[in-house]
Amino acid sequence: MNGFFDIPSDLQHSWLGLIGLHLREALLPVLAGLLVALPLSQLCVRFRWLYPPVLWVTTVLYAIPSLAFFVVLIDYTGQTELTVMIPLTVYTLVILVPAIVDGVRSVPQETLAAATAMGFGPVRRYVQVQLPIAVPAIIAGLRVATVSSISLVSVGALIGNQGALGNLINDANIYNRPELAVNAVVTMAVLAILADGLLVAVRLLLTPWMPSGARARRAPRPEPEVAAR
Amino acid sequence: MIRIDSVTKRYPDGTVAVDRLSLEIPDRSITVLVGPSGCGKTTTLRMINRMVEPSEGTILIDGKDSRQQPVNTLRRSMGYVIQNAGLFQHRTIVDNIATVPRMLGWGKEKARARARELMERVGLDGSLAKRYPYQLSGGQQQRVGVARALAADPPVLLMDEPFSAVDPIVRKGLQDELLRIQDELGKTIVFVTHDIDEAVKIGTMVAVMRTGGKLAQYAPPAELLSNPADAFVEDFLGTDRGIRRLSFFPSAGLRLLTTPVVAVDATAEQIAARATAEAPYLLVTDMDGRPLGWSEPGDLTAGGVDPARLLPYGRPFVAGTDSLRAALDCAVLSPTGWAVGVDAEGRVTGVVSQQTIGEAIRGAHAKGRTDAEAAR
Incomplete structure (x- = not known):
């Protein structure tokens, strides 16, 4: 495996530099997606009629190929990381919104009634009761969104030098160095596995109140269909 | 309010x-x-x-x-x-x-x-x-x-x-x-x-x-x-x-009989003395005074009883604390038709028949009526 970590100079990064870039381009969209999904989901819980159209819109947005997004965005944001991260953010919504809505809705009626009867206002009830109880479902959604985002960053190679590890695959083609493609795929897989493990650890830390046997049952992971994209 | x-x-x-x-x-x-x-x-x-x-x-x-x-x-x-x-x-x-x-x-x-x-x-x-x-x-x-x-x-x-x-x-x-x-x-x-x-x-x-x-x-x-x-x-x-x-209705007013109660080690004279016309059965208790079961006087032998031959006594009521409902339930549960009253420690304080409980119930009803009239 001669030159496995020997990154062509046109990428302007070392291997570690590419990893940093890749994580930034993958994780910032997940974070931004979460920040959009939280209030959006709360609106969907408060106003039930809003949920079906929101689901419909997020699904349609998800169906738009990233290349189409790039074509539109490139006029405004140019060949930058931002152009890659905006579609990735939009894609996370299709996972995060249903995960959070289901999580918040899974809070038992009598728990909500008890909170109301104790004098919790709607905001306090959301922050102190509904959200903490929805944590397992939210993290289950974040796991899928994160893993899928890590793999999707590669498409940034389509608009030049913004695909991070994805550009390695492109370079493998140009310079006829297949080991670079192997490097890119393996590195991305390891990053995805580590990120997933980290999220599992965070959930264990945040939910000491869950029966250990029921953890898997009570927070079903959404189907990882997105990762196949 | x-x-x-x-x-x-x-x-x-x-x-x-x-x-x-x-x-x-x-x-x-x-x-x-x-x-x-x-x-x-x-x-x-x-x-x-x-x-x-x-x-x-x-x-x-x-x-x-x-x-x-x-x-x-x-x-x-x-x-x-x-x-x-x-x-x-x-x-x-x-x-x-x-x-x-x-x-x-x-x-x-x-x-x-x-x-x-x-x-x-x-x-x-x-x-x-x-x-x-x-x-x-x-x-x-x-x-x-x-x-x-x-x-x-x-x-x-x-x-x-x-x-x-x-x-x-x-x-x-x-x-x-x-x-x-x-x-x-x-x-x-x-x-x-x-x-x-x-x-x-x-x-x-x-x-x-x-x-x-x-x-x-x-x-x-x-x-x-x-x-x-x-x-x-x-x-x-x-x-x-x-x-x-x-x-x-409280059971406090019930008249409990203590005569038809014998200890398990009773002598023949004691058994004979306790058997009266008023009570056709005798309640046998253990040495601490806790009920064991009912028996006809003729079936009792001095100085030892086979517990298996005794008739069940139902569920005793705590005399004075429990209600007439508990007393009646006890009398109905026992095939002898008698209820066993006990103290807080479960020791027998006396026995009472369905008939006596019935009188107490009628008395309580009558009292209820006069109370209601007085209130009016």
């Missing part, structure tokens, strides 16, 4: 859940709202703390309209206990109980100390403080629910079918515990249930409601049983209300 003044709850689709209901709920007592499902009892309860807003009428709390104060202030002044407890699954037991004190601005340590004090009061072991709700049984969770409602020492306690989801034995324990706590704390409790036995057992006053949200009868349990207002209430009370009413 909570005064419900011709309150109606009508939903936008036209359903009337509660129909011009008026009730005066006395202080420091347990008022039970009971009725079949759909009679509006839970709606009535929820209107008291404004989880449901009345369409018409007013609810006065100590003479003040409940709408005069901010809704969350009102709610924090009333403890609320719900079916299945409704605990916060993500908080420890002690933090669940400390919820309302914390909202009222107590310091963390003070609120937790108060929570631990309440755990003791409702009969929960202190070692459970740091556990989470899923680690507790249904009955324990319900005790936490009661402790949580009592945490800020509210004058009023609203209880919505709190004991319906636990098994009968646990339920009886929780009911007895509630009565004990009520003796100590003297809260104004409004208690919703569909179980008439529970209502009769714990209620100082019982409001029977009928489908459509109308009040059928509002009376103390003994009066409810002796004097149901109409066919609906009578039907709702069930077929054995006569027997159940005996729960309210």
Whole structure:
């Protein structure tokens, strides 16, 4: 495996530099997606009629190929990381919104009634009761969104030098160095596995109140269909 | 005092859940709202703390309209206990109980100390403080629910079918515990249930409601049983209300016989002396005076009895403490037709026949009538 970590100079990064870039381009969209999904989901819980159209819109947005997004965005944001991260953010919504809505809705009626009867206002009830109880479902959604985002960053190679590890695959083609493609795929897989493990650890830390046997049952992971994209 | 003044709850689709209901709920007592499902009892309860807003009428709390104060202030002044407890699954037991004190601005340590004090009061072991709700049984969770409602020492306690989801034995324990706590704390409790036995057992006053949200009868349990207002209430009370009413007659006045009781080591003379025409059977006790069983005098041999040959004595009643219902039940359970009275330690204090219990019941009825006339 001669030159496995020997990154062509046109990428302007070392291997570690590419990893940093890749994580930034993958994780910032997940974070931004979460920040959009939280209030959006709360609106969907408060106003039930809003949920079906929101689901419909997020699904349609998800169906738009990233290349189409790039074509539109490139006029405004140019060949930058931002152009890659905006579609990735939009894609996370299709996972995060249903995960959070289901999580918040899974809070038992009598728990909500008890909170109301104790004098919790709607905001306090959301922050102190509904959200903490929805944590397992939210993290289950974040796991899928994160893993899928890590793999999707590669498409940034389509608009030049913004695909991070994805550009390695492109370079493998140009310079006829297949080991670079192997490097890119393996590195991305390891990053995805580590990120997933980290999220599992965070959930264990945040939910000491869950029966250990029921953890898997009570927070079903959404189907990882997105990762196949 | 909570005064419900011709309150109606009508939903936008036209359903009337509660129909011009008026009730005066006395202080420091347990008022039970009971009725079949759909009679509006839970709606009535929820209107008291404004989880449901009345369409018409007013609810006065100590003479003040409940709408005069901010809704969350009102709610924090009333403890609320719900079916299945409704605990916060993500908080420890002690933090669940400390919820309302914390909202009222107590310091963390003070609120937790108060929570631990309440755990003791409702009969929960202190070692459970740091556990989470899923680690507790249904009955324990319900005790936490009661402790949580009592945490800020509210004058009023609203209880919505709190004991319906636990098994009968646990339920009886929780009911007895509630009565004990009520003796100590003297809260104004409004208690919703569909179980008439529970209502009769714990209620100082019982409001029977009928489908459509109308009040059928509002009376103390003994009066409810002796004097149901109409066919609906009578039907709702069930077929054995006569027997159940005996729960309210004390056994203290029963004349217990001590003659037909012999110890297991009795001599032939003792046995002969105890057998009288009044009592055809003799009750045999062990050396500590606890009952073993009944026997005909002729079957008894001096200085030793085969316990297997004795007739069962049913379930003894605690003389003076238990009601005539317990005494009668004991007499009916025993094939001899005699009931065994015991003291708090289970030692026999005397025996009494069905006939004597029957006389006592008639006497109690007669007394009830003269009392009612005197009251009029």
